Amino acid sequence: MTPELGDFQNSFDDLISSARGGFRAVQISMPEPALRQGEILTDYRLACRSRQVSLVGRREVMGGKAKFGIFGEGKELAQIAMAKAFRKGDFRSGYYRDQTFMFAAGATTVQEFFAQLYAHTDVEADPASAGRAMNAHFATRSLNPDGSWKNLTEMFNSSADVSPTGSQMPRLVGLAYASRLYRQLEALHPFTQFSHNGDEIAFGTVGNAATAEGMFWEAINAIGVLRAPALISIWDDGYGISVGNELQMVKQNISELLNGFRRERGAQDGFDLYSVRGWDYPALVVTYLQAADVVRREHIPAIIHVIELTQPQGHSTSGSHERYKTKERLMWERDYDCLAKFRRWILDNGCASDQELDQIEAEEHRLVEEERKAAWEAYLTPIQEERQAASDLIQEIAAGSAHATALEKIKKDLLDLPHPLRRDIMAATFQALMTVRGESLPKKALLVNWKKTQAAANEERYSSHLYSTSTMAALNVPVVEAVYSQDSPHVHGFEVLNACFDAALARDPLLIAFGEDVGRLGDVNQGFRGLQEKYGTLRVSDTGIRETTILGQAIGMALRGLRPIAEIQYLDYLLYALQIMSDDLATLHWRTKGGQKAPVIVRTRGHRLEGIWHSGSLMAGILHLVRGMHVLVPRDMTQAAGFYNTLLRSDEPALVVEVLNAYRIKERLPDNIREFTVPLGVPQVIREGTDVTLVTYGACCRIALEAAKLLSHVGIESEVIDVQSLSPFDIHGRILDSLKKTSRIVFVDEDVPGGTTAYMLQEAIEKQGGYFWLDSPPRTLPGKPHRPAYGSDGDYWSKPNVEQVFESVYDLLHEVDPHSYPLFY
Numbered sequence: 139m140t141p142e143l144g145d146f147q148n149s150f151d152d153l154i155s156s157a158r159g160g161f162r163a164v165q166i167s168m169p170e171p172a173l174r175q176g177e178i179l180t181d182y183r184l185a186c187r188s189r190q191v192s193l194v195g196r197r198e199v200m201g202g203k204a205k206f207g208i209f210g211e212g213k214e215l216a217q218i219a220m221a222k223a224f225r226k227g228d229f230r231s232g233y234y235r236d237q238t239f240m241f242a243a244g245a246t247t248v249q250e251f252f253a254q255l256y257a258h259t260d261v262e263a264d265p266a267s268a269g270r271a272m273n274a275h276f277a278t279r280s281l282n283p284d285g286s287w288k289n290l291t292e293m294f295n296s297s298a299d300v301s302p303t304g305s306q307m308p309r310l311v312g313l314a315y316a317s318r319l320y321r322q323l324e325a326l327h328p329f330t331q332f333s334h335n336g337d338e339i340a341f342g343t344v345g346n347a348a349t350a351e352g353m354f355w356e357a358i359n360a361i362g363v364l365r366a367p368a369l370i371s372i373w374d375d376g377y378g379i380s381v382g383n384e385l386q387m388v389k390q391n392i393s394e395l396l397n398g399f400r401r402e403r404g405a406q407d408g409f410d411l412y413s414v415r416g417w418d419y420p421a422l423v424v425t426y427l428q429a430a431d432v433v434r435r436e437h438i439p440a441i442i443h444v445i446e447l448t449q450p451q452g453h454s455t456s457g458s459h460e461r462y463k464t465k466e467r468l469m470w471e472r473d474y475d476c477l478a479k480f481r482r483w484i485l486d487n488g489c490a491s492d493q494e495l496d497q498i499e500a501e502e503h504r505l506v507e508e509e510r511k512a513a514w515e516a517y518l519t520p521i522q523e524e525r526q527a528a529s530d531l532i533q534e535i536a537a538g539s540a541h542a543t544a545l546e547k548i549k550k551d552l553l554d555l556p557h558p559l560r561r562d563i564m565a566a567t568f569q570a571l572m573t574v575r576g577e578s579l580p581k582k583a584l585l586v587n588w589k590k591t592q593a594a595a596n597e598e599r600y601s602s603h604l605y606s607t608s609t610m611a612a613l614n615v616p617v618v619e620a621v622y623s624q625d626s627p628h629v630h631g632f633e634v635l636n637a638c639f640d641a642a643l644a645r646d647p648l649l650i651a652f653g654e655d656v657g658r659l660g661d662v663n664q665g666f667r668g669l670q671e672k673y674g675t676l677r678v679s680d681t682g683i684r685e686t687t688i689l690g691q692a693i694g695m696a697l698r699g700l701r702p703i704a705e706i707q708y709l710d711y712l713l714y715a716l717q718i719m720s721d722d723l724a725t726l727h728w729r730t731k732g733g734q735k736a737p738v739i740v741r742t743r744g745h746r747l748e749g750i751w752h753s754g755s756l757m758a759g760i761l762h763l764v765r766g767m768h769v770l771v772p773r774d775m776t777q778a779a780g781f782y783n784t785l786l787r788s789d790e791p792a793l794v795v796e797v798l799n800a801y802r803i804k805e806r807l808p809d810n811i812r813e814f815t816v817p818l819g820v821p822q823v824i825r826e827g828t829d830v831t832l833v834t835y836g837a838c839c840r841i842a843l844e845a846a847k848l849l850s851h852v853g854i855e856s857e858v859i860d861v862q863s864l865s866p867f868d869i870h871g872r873i874l875d876s877l878k879k880t881s882r883i884v885f886v887d888e889d890v891p892g893g894t895t896a897y898m899l900q901e902a903i904e905k906q907g908g909y910f911w912l913d914s915p916p917r918t919l920p921g922k923p924h925r926p927a928y929g930s931d932g933d934y935w936s937k938p939n940v941e942q943v944f945e946s947v948y949d950l951l952h953e954v955d956p957h958s959y960p961l962f963y
């Protein structure tokens with residue numbers, strides 16, 4: 139009789155606790171198999187399948203049918219073991235090596251793997267990315283086609299992979315921490331489509347070399363501090379492409395470095411640490427099951443360092459590992475290949491015969507080829523049909539053209555391509571139309587129309603879903619005007635925010651706010667003052683100084699249905715989080731073609747501050763790196779509250795930059811602070827005028843208004859427009875309306891030359907067609923190219939000031955009418 143896993147529990151417990159204690163490799167020499175024989179052979183089958191996928195995948199790339207390939211061979215056994223511990227509702231945050239895990243968990247199929255390798259743009263074929271991400275970038279679809287949530291606790295979930303090494307770690311913080319919130323906050327218990335009592339684990343995977351990234355350490359520390367149920371696997375094959383561990387980490391051993399995170403026996407603080415060989419099947423299975431059990435039950439995070447892994451085909455299809463691995467290392471990798479070791483182990487333990495294993499291998503080879511072929515045909519067939527349609531239309535034109543020979547050659551060249559791409563078809567279509575440009579042929583219109591239809595289809599294939607397409611998109615939130623009465627009190631700006639956040643926390647139990655000094659202090663400007671006392675330390679929390687993982691925490695929480703407001707204390711420090719915001723958050727909805735969303739609100743303060751690192755001026759750099767998010771810069775706290783109310787009713791991520799000097803200015807508190815909304819993409823005219831349009835936003839509104847007052851003294855009436863929503867930008871063309879009246883325009887901001895002023899100019903003059911209404915050249919008035927110098931004089935000489943705005947406008951009018959507007963400065 140084959141014993142079951144439980145029969146070995148005691149000896150495994152001993153092994154595990156000795157592994158924990160010393161954080162050394164778990165060395166298990168099994169007297170006999172600990173698993174059912176059927177399961178062992180299923181695992182062998184799975185490992186063979188995944189290995190074959192790697193071999194065939196590489197062949198496809200080398201044969202020119204795909205552009206690039208990266209595979210997970212050498213890591214099969216560890217990932218099969220990991221999948222055994224993975225349950226519905228759990229999440230993975232990993233990287234491109236995890237194909238075996240994804241197959242084993244049933245979270246992707248071989249055919250889907252190949253569809254992504256070929257860049258198949260159909261979401262049914264490649265549910266992870268619809269051909270938008272390179273291969274082995276895994277993701278499951280959390281959303282229904284209408285953008286609503288699926289029941290995540292009935293699914294095996296994977297957050298969407300990104301390529302930058304280590305960037306899967308920040309979001310792991312939030313994916314794991316969400317379980318703690320779902321367990322400990324009673325009001326969240328009814329949300330069973332996201333969690334059952336916080337019993338879900340977030341599984342992280344990371345390469346050995348990526349542990350040299352700063353964000354790895356920041357994430358580990360944050361997970362430990364938050365006691366977030368994460369189970370992190372480090373796949374250690376000794377290299378990061380060609381660079382060995384001796385140059386990646388001190389002592390060449392990540393286990394030793396992590397030892398300081400180890401929790402003491404019986405303590406709650408810290409991680410359980412394990413180390414296990416990547417070819418030791420029973421030890422892997424036991425380690426994962428044991429580790430996951432503690433993580434799930436006790437919410438104690440764990441790290442499994444999987445050592446002695448190999449990479450038989452080298453890093454990717456881009457190079458060969460023979461260039462940097464020694465003969466001895468290559469020999470060792472052959473001997474310790476986990477698949478070969480597993481086979482040996484099965485034979486030694488009498489689980490199967492050589493012939494049986496050969497047969498499994500042969501069956502899996504066949505299966506993978508069949509799946510690959512099906513993926514290729516599904517990918518190619520629609521392209522071939524498009525090619526045929528284009529060729530037929532070109533042929534029809536050729537029939538009546540003086541350039542028939544040239545057209546037929548274009549057609550033949552297109553039809554001769556063994557693996558046509560859509561761009562080949564477009565290029566041929568374009569060439570054909572160019573060839574007959576001088577001829578009047580009725581059939582030409584057919585090809586032109588066909589080309590336009592294809593352009594629209596390709597726009598949908600490659601560019602859709604940058605923003606939400608659901609009914610909850612921010613632009614669909616109904617506008618509710620602020621209401622004031624005689625009794626509306628005048629309060630400080632921060633008190634307006636305070637009332638808004640209080641109402642939001644009361645309304646929505648999923649709303650969680652956190653950041654540096656947000657908890658006990660209520661943030662450095664008191665927007666959350668008193669709210670931790672009222673709603674508890676889990677709803678309104680302090681964090682360590684860790685901007686990257688504050689952002690990641692928010693992304694992971696939002697992926698699990700929570701509504702985070704993550705605060706970055708000052709805009710300049712957003713740069714620490716910008717890579718994650720840009721690579722992960724902003725691309726998420728687009729890179730999954732609407733398969734995942736993370737409606738994170740990033741709150742920060744800045745604009746018109748002081749000094750090099752507290753200027754709050756760096757808007758365009760941020761704006762351009764986070765397309766896919768909304769970027770809002772309200773000029774006061776009432777506008778800010780209205781934006782928050784809008785965003786909290788939508789399902790999209792956004793950055794809100796509050797203007798620091800407005801917290802202490804008094805504003806009237808709207809009577810309907812709980813429900814009024816400010817629409818995105820709608821600028822406000824904050825001063826009417828007829829002679830020139832001044833376009834600005836945020837703290838510069840005050841400068842522009844003061845300058846407008848001075849200009850009025852000399853007979854120039856400026857219309858001042860507060861853009862307030864940089865992205866989306868003026869969706870109704872309000873700026874153009876103003877320009878039609880004034881014919882002159884100046885864009886003012888404190889960002890660098892070519893920064894936000896240039897962005898606004900392009901939007902208004904090029905996109906809105908403002909060019910046609912100009913009577914004078916458009917002007918930009920930005921700050922200096924350097925960071926703002928300290929102090930009031932440093933500020934005056936670094937950023938646009940009232941006098942400069944005056945001069946800029948006055949110069950324009952002087953050029954038109956020097957007599958009425960003589961230069962006096």
Ligand SMILES: Cc1ncc(C[n+]2csc(CCOP(=O)(O)OP(=O)(O)O)c2C)c(N)n1
Nearest residue numbers: 235301302303344345346347348377378379
């Ligand atoms: C931030 C970043 N830097 C560099 C790269 C290029 N790169 C891709 S994979 C890789 C090595 C990663 O090694 P490791 O973390 O050990 O994972 P492995 O690929 O060996 O599984 C490098 C340097 C990248 N993708 N991202």
